[in-house]
Amino acid sequence: MTTAGKIIKCRAAVAWEPNKPVVIEEIEVAPPQSNEIRIKIVATGVCHTDLYHLFEGMHKDGFPAVLGHEGAGIVESIGPGVTEFQPGDKVIPLFISQCRQCRFCKSPKTNQCEKGWAADKYDVMAPEESRFTCRGKKVLQFMGTSTFSEYTVMNQVAVAKIDPAAPLDKVCLLGCGICTGYGAAVNTAKVEPGSTCAVFGLGAVGLAAVMGCNAAGAKRIIAVDINPEKFEKAKVFGATDFVNPKDHDKPISQVLSEMTNGGVDFSLECVGNVAVMRDALESCVKGWGMSVVVGWTDKDNFSARPIQLIAGRTWKGSLFGGFKSKDGVPQMVKAYLDKKVKLDEFITHKMALNQVNDAIELMKHGKCIRTVLSVSSE
Ligand SMILES: NC(=O)c1ccc[n+]([C@@H]2O[C@H](COP(=O)([O-])OP(=O)(O)OC[C@H]3O[C@@H](n4cnc5c(N)ncnc54)[C@H](O)[C@@H]3O)[C@@H](O)[C@H]2O)c1
Ligand SMILES: [Zn+2]
Numbered sequence: 513m514t515t516a517g518k519i520i521k522c523r524a525a526v527a528w529e530p531n532k533p534v535v536i537e538e539i540e541v542a543p544p545q546s547n548e549i550r551i552k553i554v555a556t557g558v559c560h561t562d563l564y565h566l567f568e569g570m571h572k573d574g575f576p577a578v579l580g581h582e583g584a585g586i587v588e589s590i591g592p593g594v595t596e597f598q599p600g601d602k603v604i605p606l607f608i609s610q611c612r613q614c615r616f617c618k619s620p621k622t623n624q625c626e627k628g629w630a631a632d633k634y635d636v637m638a639p640e641e642s643r644f645t646c647r648g649k650k651v652l653q654f655m656g657t658s659t660f661s662e663y664t665v666m667n668q669v670a671v672a673k674i675d676p677a678a679p680l681d682k683v684c685l686l687g688c689g690i691c692t693g694y695g696a697a698v699n700t701a702k703v704e705p706g707s708t709c710a711v712f713g714l715g716a717v718g719l720a721a722v723m724g725c726n727a728a729g730a731k732r733i734i735a736v737d738i739n740p741e742k743f744e745k746a747k748v749f750g751a752t753d754f755v756n757p758k759d760h761d762k763p764i765s766q767v768l769s770e771m772t773n774g775g776v777d778f779s780l781e782c783v784g785n786v787a788v789m790r791d792a793l794e795s796c797v798k799g800w801g802m803s804v805v806v807g808w809t810d811k812d813n814f815s816a817r818p819i820q821l822i823a824g825r826t827w828k829g830s831l832f833g834g835f836k837s838k839d840g841v842p843q844m845v846k847a848y849l850d851k852k853v854k855l856d857e858f859i860t861h862k863m864a865l866n867q868v869n870d871a872i873e874l875m876k877h878g879k880c881i882r883t884v885l886s887v888s889s890e
């Protein structure tokens with residue numbers, strides 16, 4: 513029996529309010545409208561940005577919402593005007609769109625398409641419109657995607673069609689964390705062969721940044737984390753040196769400067785903490801050192817002494833690793849299938865959707881790299 517054109521009732525994890533466990537509910541998912549696609553989500557990763565919204569950002573207008581933005585699935589049905597997708601296609605929902613028509617899409621300099629929620633909703637972290645309701649209330653689609661749901665609806669400008677051979681329970685990680693860290697190194701920092709790099713924060717995003725530095729030919733990759741349990745994994749992705757700031761009395765920037773004769777060529781902040789962002793900048797060598805902010809936070813201001821920049825350092829930020837999303841994700845899926853990037857090594861836990869609160873707790877306590885939740889069967 514076809515579900516096309518009908519409301520689908522399915523299970524989703526609803527975050528009713530900040531700082532509370534999410535609740536598995538039956539939600540109604542409306543059929544796709546013009547240029548939209550309804551997707552059956554097969555698997556999803558849990559990323560720290562989900563936790564950021566729930567426990568840190570906690571914007572009052574950002575709830576209730578279905579979290580999750582690192583998923584992969586199969587097209588269930590398409591709305592009018594959709595030509596690029598067919599039911600049955602394997603896809604990855606994208607939290608930043610690529611409309612190919614706006615001035616940002618037309619520029620090779622950026623991936624910040626102006627069509628998606630991300631253009632102006634950083635605080636609420638969801639577009640105003642949603643195709644979800646639960647108990648008679650509108651439920652927001654977090655980051656436009658909402659992958660902690662058996663079904664979601666996306667505009668076709670924010671969906672990537674991927675190789676049918678791709679295992680969805682692995683490539684879901686390319687929907688956020690791995691593209692973000694890897695791209696921050698290769699696209700945003702443009703790490704150079706023979707360089708020395710430092711990566712702060714060794715979650716999936718930071719480890720993917722380590723993998724990117726390694727792929728770009730960095731000679732030395734210093735992995736920095738306050739949780740020493742992360743160092744073993746960092747080795748797998750190519751880190752050469754390991755530093756726990758808690759083992760030192762001096763500022764971490766001084767430690768790194770002494771290790772590298774004046775500072776690293778590239779640093780990447782993958783924590784989401786403004787003090788660490790400053791440390792990462794100050795760990796760079798004067799003259800040409802570049803620091804990239806990858807960690808997500810919009811609550812606090814950061815500060816640094818202007819002389820840091822006057823002395824020739826560059827401070828940049830990176831959203832989704834600088835990848836133009838519709839182009840970049842299928843390329844990264846291919847790179848995984850060709851064994852040029854790793855994904856399996858990031859997955860430390862597998863659970864079912866109804867264990868999502870356990871997965872959130874694991875990440876909160878630094879006990880996982882990525883948990884992949886299985887959401888529906890293929
Ligand atoms: N810019 C983007 O497009 C984008 C996309 C995805 C995620 N993010 C952000 O990237 C960050 C990392 O995400 P994740 O999923 O890998 O998170 P995670 O929680 O798995 O990893 C964070 C790591 O940082 C470490 N850490 C905490 N405080 C530290 C400190 N003071 N010094 C050094 N290390 C410290 C933790 O021990 C942990 O290993 C988050 O802020 C997330 O919101 C940004
Ligand atoms: Zn994410």
Ligand SMILES: [Zn+2]
Pocket residue numbers: 609610611612613614615616617624625626627
């Ligand atoms: Zn665009």
